[in-house]
Amino acid sequence: MHDEGFMLAALRQSRKALPECLPNPPVGCVIVDADTEEIVAEGYTRAPGKHHAEADxxxxxxxxxxxxLKMYVTLEPCSFHGRTPACALAIAQDSRIHEIYVSVVDPDPRNNGQGLNILKKSGKTVYVGLCAHEVNLFINQYLLT
Ligand SMILES: [Zn+2]
Structure with missing residues (x-):
């Protein structure tokens, strides 16, 4: 499977987040072992206070x-400690993860590029915009801007 296929798998996961995740946006995440090119974990955002997609x-x-490991996540990982610890920090501290593919940058002013910065500063390779059209079609309805 190619990068687009993995991001679309993350998008499928994100649909499972509804409606329990609200008012948080529905986010999906898959983790791929680069050695085998196989998905080793799938997650989606749970009810408020429970795991975000990345933590899941x-x-x-x-x-x-x-x-x-490569991580594919439909929305920029959060950079702030809200009801749950910041996902960007958890990913940054995980030495197994080397590349992160983010589809859409989080328009929430508490995040909005800061999650990406945390990941880049930790030495990870970050790609933004993969399947953004498909993800935006779904997620825009639920993002509070
Ligand atoms: Zn998060």
Missing amino acids: ALYQIQGKAFNF
């Missing part, structure tokens, strides 16, 4: 060893 996926690979 990371939880599934807790304690497992990987050389090189």
